[in-house]
Amino acid sequence: MAADPSQPLIDVRDLERTFDVRRRVEGRRGRLRESVRAVHDLTFSVDAGEMVGYIGPNGAGKSTTIKMLTGILVPTGGRVSVAGLDPSRDRVPLARRIGVVFGQRSTLWWDLPLRDSFDLLQKMYRIAPARYRENLDRFVDLLDLGAQLDTPVRQLSLGQRMRGDITAALLHDPEVLYLDEPTIGLDVVSKGRLREFLRALNAERGTTLLLTTHDLQDIEALCDRVIVIDHGTSVYDGSLAGLHAEGGSSRTLVVDLVDEAPPIVVPGASVRRVEGPRQWLSFPADASAAPVVAAVAAAYDVADLSIQEPDIEDVIRELYSRGG
Amino acid sequence: MADAPSVASPAQHLRTYGQIAWLWIRAAWQYPTSFVLLAVGNGLITGLDFVGLWIMFAHLRDLAGFSLHEVALLYGSASLALALADTAIGSVERIGTYIRTGRLDQMMTKPVPLLVQVCADQFTLRRLGRLTQAAVVFGWACSFVDWTPLRVVVAVSMLLSGALVFFGLFVGFSCIQFWTTDATEFANAFTYGGATVTQYPLSIFPREVLVGLTFVVPVAFVNWYPCLYLLGRTDPFGLPQALQFASPVAGALTMGAALLVWRTGVRHYTSTGS
Amino acid sequence: MTGGGTLHLAVATRAFRRYSTYRAATLAGIFTNSVFGVIYSYVYLALWRANETAGGYDAQDAVTYVWLGQALLMTIALWGGGTTDDLAERIRTGDVAIDLYRPVGLVGWYLASDLGRAAYHLLTRGLAPTVIGFVVFGIALPDSPVAAAAFAVSVVLAVVVSFTIRFLVASTAFWLLDQSGVKVMSGAFAIFFSGMMLPLVLFPGWLGTVANGLPWASYLQVPADIWLGKHLGADLLVALGFQLGWAVLLLAACRGVVRLATRKVVVQGG
Numbered sequence: 001m002a003a004d005p006s007q008p009l010i011d012v013r014d015l016e017r018t019f020d021v022r023r024r025v026e027g028r029r030g031r032l033r034e035s036v037r038a039v040h041d042l043t044f045s046v047d048a049g050e051m052v053g054y055i056g057p058n059g060a061g062k063s064t065t066i067k068m069l070t071g072i073l074v075p076t077g078g079r080v081s082v083a084g085l086d087p088s089r090d091r092v093p094l095a096r097r098i099g100v101v102f103g104q105r106s107t108l109w110w111d112l113p114l115r116d117s118f119d120l121l122q123k124m125y126r127i128a129p130a131r132y133r134e135n136l137d138r139f140v141d142l143l144d145l146g147a148q149l150d151t152p153v154r155q156l157s158l159g160q161r162m163r164g165d166i167t168a169a170l171l172h173d174p175e176v177l178y179l180d181e182p183t184i185g186l187d188v189v190s191k192g193r194l195r196e197f198l199r200a201l202n203a204e205r206g207t208t209l210l211l212t213t214h215d216l217q218d219i220e221a222l223c224d225r226v227i228v229i230d231h232g233t234s235v236y237d238g239s240l241a242g243l244h245a246e247g248g249s250s251r252t253l254v255v256d257l258v259d260e261a262p263p264i265v266v267p268g269a270s271v272r273r274v275e276g277p278r279q280w281l282s283f284p285a286d287a288s289a290a291p292v293v294a295a296v297a298a299a300y301d302v303a304d305l306s307i308q309e310p311d312i313e314d315v316i317r318e319l320y321s322r323g324g
Numbered sequence: 325m326a327d328a329p330s331v332a333s334p335a336q337h338l339r340t341y342g343q344i345a346w347l348w349i350r351a352a353w354q355y356p357t358s359f360v361l362l363a364v365g366n367g368l369i370t371g372l373d374f375v376g377l378w379i380m381f382a383h384l385r386d387l388a389g390f391s392l393h394e395v396a397l398l399y400g401s402a403s404l405a406l407a408l409a410d411t412a413i414g415s416v417e418r419i420g421t422y423i424r425t426g427r428l429d430q431m432m433t434k435p436v437p438l439l440v441q442v443c444a445d446q447f448t449l450r451r452l453g454r455l456t457q458a459a460v461v462f463g464w465a466c467s468f469v470d471w472t473p474l475r476v477v478v479a480v481s482m483l484l485s486g487a488l489v490f491f492g493l494f495v496g497f498s499c500i501q502f503w504t505t506d507a508t509e510f511a512n513a514f515t516y517g518g519a520t521v522t523q524y525p526l527s528i529f530p531r532e533v534l535v536g537l538t539f540v541v542p543v544a545f546v547n548w549y550p551c552l553y554l555l556g557r558t559d560p561f562g563l564p565q566a567l568q569f570a571s572p573v574a575g576a577l578t579m580g581a582a583l584l585v586w587r588t589g590v591r592h593y594t595s596t597g598s
Numbered sequence: 599m600t601g602g603g604t605l606h607l608a609v610a611t612r613a614f615r616r617y618s619t620y621r622a623a624t625l626a627g628i629f630t631n632s633v634f635g636v637i638y639s640y641v642y643l644a645l646w647r648a649n650e651t652a653g654g655y656d657a658q659d660a661v662t663y664v665w666l667g668q669a670l671l672m673t674i675a676l677w678g679g680g681t682t683d684d685l686a687e688r689i690r691t692g693d694v695a696i697d698l699y700r701p702v703g704l705v706g707w708y709l710a711s712d713l714g715r716a717a718y719h720l721l722t723r724g725l726a727p728t729v730i731g732f733v734v735f736g737i738a739l740p741d742s743p744v745a746a747a748a749f750a751v752s753v754v755l756a757v758v759v760s761f762t763i764r765f766l767v768a769s770t771a772f773w774l775l776d777q778s779g780v781k782v783m784s785g786a787f788a789i790f791f792s793g794m795m796l797p798l799v800l801f802p803g804w805l806g807t808v809a810n811g812l813p814w815a816s817y818l819q820v821p822a823d824i825w826l827g828k829h830l831g832a833d834l835l836v837a838l839g840f841q842l843g844w845a846v847l848l849l850a851a852c853r854g855v856v857r858l859a860t861r862k863v864v865v866q867g868g
Contacts, residue, residue, distance in 0.1 A: 019596070070432070070433050071432065071433075072429050072432045072433070072594060073594055073595075074595045088594060092435050092436075093435070095432075095433055095434055095435040098433070100430075100433040102429065105425070105426050105427070105430060107430055109347055110351070111351040111354040111355075112350060112351050112354070116347060116350070117347075120344065120347055123343050124340060124344075124434055124435065125435055152354070357779065358774070358776045359779070361778075361779025361780060361783055362778060362779045362782055364783065365779060365782030365783040365785070365786055366786075368783060368786040368787075369782070372786055372790040373795065375790070376790070376795040379796055379800055379801060379805075380645060380796060380800070382800075382802050383645070383648075383652040383653070383800060384645060384648045384652075385648070386648065387644055387645065387648065388644045504622060506620060506622035506623045506626070507626035508626070509623060509626040509627045509629075509630050510630065512630045513629055513630040513633035513634070517633045517634060517637060520634065520637055521637055524641055524644075528640050528641060528643070528644035529640050530640075533640070
């Protein structure tokens, strides 16, 4: 039951969500009712097979959007369709076609072996036994969970538990996987392994991925496309490279000279920092590094060179400060 | 444009319920000491409850015209119905917590009706103690009943309808938590309050209270009316005998009303997100 | 319980404030207590109609007893809970290690906190049902200032005794990790032997003797009898002494358990 290929898998049009909040006001009796727009004028669509980073500061409206995409929350305006379904009206049928991993909230049975949680999901989703075994074998293999299958979840590490949760969200072959902060709290090795898996999943099965994260390395490693949301609406939607350009971000050339020297002077780059024989030069992210490298190498005795990619966090901060 | 979703039958929901419950039973069994203590403790509460009734009768020949055997029949049947309902859907009282912790959101992304998941969640058999104790008291009281085929039918339907009434009360009043998570204790007045009044002959209350217990919080149908028939007594309030056979209707109505409230509650939750 | 009295007062005040933020919960609780008050009033009225002098009470005594029970239910935390639940949770998570190394004693700290909680519950969920009971069922009031003052002392002692038992129950988590099983058991005994289920004056023969000698009698039966003027003169001092005796004994037990637990936490690192 695949969605119409001519239609985007996720289609969000002029989405709006307001909340009524009651606020206590200093010096007044009772509470003031007011309406807060958590999400407004939000429009985007995601095609099947895309991997999209959905980022923004806390309170920007990320989780409100995810809730509307999964049918947990009814929009107050606009339209959402996922796999051709209206999430809030067809929440239960839609549940069979999506996978959701909510950050640190595990769906696994704390006191029972991992396998028991998976077996129950097979029954809840009514997954054909052969397909279930096939998926389980594949994910367990890719995520290296074989040794943990019969271990109670409470004894698993955070990384193992997250991998377990992701497996749980994928056993029923969802067309789209929503991941909310999947790498939060994980060590570098676990993060790397998880990203590798998600890439493989997308390549092998074409699973669409929508990822909210604070870890911009997740985005760098996984997403060709980024949607930045701030104050409830999208402030950027496009490629990661474009985000750099828009945010006016820069790359850094780290130069290790043979001897200490005064700040390097070359066209197209400027020195940011000097520390003994090491100097940091920044140049625009959309410019080529080659002329800068050539100029430096021609004029100085260079021991080593390396290029640092721009810090997206700075880029986004820049975007926010403009949007806000 | 999607295919018509394969509609799951109530039987399938029941099976899913059983599968979820079974996992929780096994999870609880990972801590056998706690499990046993909880079961024994719960049995003790209800056991001592009945001892209390016994002590009461050490000072009386009858309570509002009902002998110990007769009160035991009321007590045992109500306790059985409550234990059945509590075992089956006890965790529905925790929706406030589920909302706060985000667990409800997780459940909403699963293809199983929310009510089935909520009721099966943290399923526990610790009410076994109460169930056993209630069954013993009820069995003992039954030995004093002058049985006829119709009385057997009324007795069986009484237990099922009684459980249904408590089902409905617990589900319905727990839904308050969709609107406010602070005032959960408010529901106890109706659920546990209702359960408490059913332990006594309702003839101890004034007529207005009885009317309330018949038409507002219909716990009088859990045991009072059918027990009047089992005991062959005329209604002390002079109400029509038809009420003594109306428990299944009351059970179905309570359950229906509760499901309606549940749906409204879920709709409120999805439309306010709080 | 060394350490500054000011600190303990601050701890108690903080607990009082913490509980006073749950206003809707308090109102809901008062409503529920009142509904149960009405239910049990009718039960007892039926009982005393059939036997007008049961247990040496008359019908008004019995109904008064019902409403005092509803009023004290939360104050003495009959079902368990209160601040000792925080302790059990901190034992489970291991955070208790921090508490054990604090310069103030664990028992004193939690007792102060629980007294703050009890004060809040007495002023709200204690006072309101008493007023409702008085207005609707005409319950008796203490007939002398001495009885009223003695009742106040008796309630404080009731909270202390109840605290010590709840503290001991929570402490089982040091060994069992989970207090819930023991808590349910302890709650069952508390409801039965405190007189909450049925006044202890109705308990026949040896059962009555035993029940009136157990610490749980301090929870409700003793304060209620003082309120009802059943203890006068020297008898009043004996009743308060009974509560005080249990309070001292059980506080000592609490401190002993803390010593054992400290050794365990230090040896096993939590």
